[in-house]
Amino acid sequence: MRVRSSILLSSFCLILAAMPALAHHAFSAEYDADKPVKLTGAVTKVEWENPHAWFYIDVKDNAGKVENWGFEMGSPNLLTRAGWGRNTLKVGDVVSVEASRAKSGANIANAKVVTLVSTGQKLFTGSSQGQTTR
Amino acid sequence: MRSFVCCIALILVLGSNASAQWARTPDNTLPRTRDGKPDLAAKTPQARDGKPDLSGVWQSDINFAALPPGVQTVESITGFGAPRYFVDITADMKPNEVPFQPAAAAQFAQRMQRQGKDDPAAHCQPTGVPAIHNLPIPFKIVQTPGLIIVLFEDSSVFRQIFLDPRKPVEDAQPRWMGYSTGKWEGDTLVVDSVGFTEKSWLDRLGHTHSDAMHVTERYRRKDLGHLEIEVTIEDPKTYTRPIQYTQKASLLPEEDLLEYFCTENEKDIEHYR
Numbered sequence A: 001m002r003v004r005s006s007i008l009l010s011s012f013c014l015i016l017a018a019m020p021a022l023a024h025h026a027f028s029a030e031y032d033a034d035k036p037v038k039l040t041g042a043v044t045k046v047e048w049e050n051p052h053a054w055f056y057i058d059v060k061d062n063a064g065k066v067e068n069w070g071f072e073m074g075s076p077n078l079l080t081r082a083g084w085g086r087n088t089l090k091v092g093d094v095v096s097v098e099a100s101r102a103k104s105g106a107n108i109a110n111a112k113v114v115t116l117v118s119t120g121q122k123l124f125t126g127s128s129q130g131q132t133t134r
Numbered sequence B: 001m002r003s004f005v006c007c008i009a010l011i012l013v014l015g016s017n018a019s020a021q022w023a024r025t026p027d028n029t030l031p032r033t034r035d036g037k038p039d040l041a042a043k044t045p046q047a048r049d050g051k052p053d054l055s056g057v058w059q060s061d062i063n064f065a066a067l068p069p070g071v072q073t074v075e076s077i078t079g080f081g082a083p084r085y086f087v088d089i090t091a092d093m094k095p096n097e098v099p100f101q102p103a104a105a106a107q108f109a110q111r112m113q114r115q116g117k118d119d120p121a122a123h124c125q126p127t128g129v130p131a132i133h134n135l136p137i138p139f140k141i142v143q144t145p146g147l148i149i150v151l152f153e154d155s156s157v158f159r160q161i162f163l164d165p166r167k168p169v170e171d172a173q174p175r176w177m178g179y180s181t182g183k184w185e186g187d188t189l190v191v192d193s194v195g196f197t198e199k200s201w202l203d204r205l206g207h208t209h210s211d212a213m214h215v216t217e218r219y220r221r222k223d224l225g226h227l228e229i230e231v232t233i234e235d236p237k238t239y240t241r242p243i244q245y246t247q248k249a250s251l252l253p254e255e256d257l258l259e260y261f262c263t264e265n266e267k268d269i270e271h272y273r
Helices: A002-010 A012-022 A076-081 B002-016 B072-078 B102-113
Strands: A031-047 A054-060 A066-072 A094-102 A108-116 B056-060 B139-143 B147-152 B157-162 B179-185 B188-194 B214-223 B226-234 B243-251
Touching: A031 A066, A031 A108, A054 A094, A066 A094
Parallel strands: A066 A108, B157 B179
Antiparallel strands: A031 A054, A031 A094, A054 A066, A094 A108, B056 B139, B056 B243, B139 B147, B147 B157, B179 B188, B188 B214, B214 B226, B226 B243
């Protein structure tokens, strides 16, 4: 059908958007790849539960105001098979997070790279995260 | 876009890396290569009744060499891909060859425009047969002479394939997994499934089907480590001719399933835009 032809061949991004839905939902249903954000703060909470692991950090802006941000990762099952544990990230750890913001404008984002500030360790380095894009 | 692709690469890798230490149980019955690894090319195991034994923990292959037309750039950027039919069951066809009935074409286009927001999986509903075998998430086949049980890590759901001579129930409650009966044709297990709910999607793009869908799956375990599932979807209400594809899966030796309940900590639905 012409409908499929025009959509499938011209809508490259939509197909990309479908890819991260491996665990649960389409990336593009919630997040905006064109709204990258890099934030640093101390971990306040870790939720190691399906369908997605989440962690939260307190972020201080230039005026000293503190806001809590939530970051979504893959499912604990996927992370576990990649070598993560539920104690890999602990409350109090200071991390730097590169992520894509939610379309809703809420203080949530889809985490791509998590760096432990004290050691510089990239917590996603068990995968090829960044290797092909840096 | 770079960061977006980066994210995709990450998730695909996480999905494909099933060699971690978690839930691994040494299996001394597995044939080994000289270096001590499971010999995935060893001969197909045999069940006590002489049939090929399909039992094992399997995961559909991520084959980036076979991405649908138009997305080849993904692998060139990331080096990673996705299970072809997980994304698009019509990936083997040219775009103008998909045999949509007019209403189905319109429904598919509408789902595409919604960018996955209406995908049942995004709302913590199951992925149905046959799509659930295309996910890059493990499933476990347990084979007995009269019944084959498939346990899926995704949504912690199951399906039963009855090998006794029963017939499908008339006017059965529509099911996500359908109602499956099977029989052996030589070394191939042929599974017929009917009785599907229309709610399930056939892939992540949103290909549709009706309650009249008839799915035929032909399972063949080529050797210890490799399973092929040839799928034929017949649904005259939706497609003017059958759609066929072959999903390949690989054994995850010494692995087991994990638990997965989507509603445990679902936080996304309220943010879909």
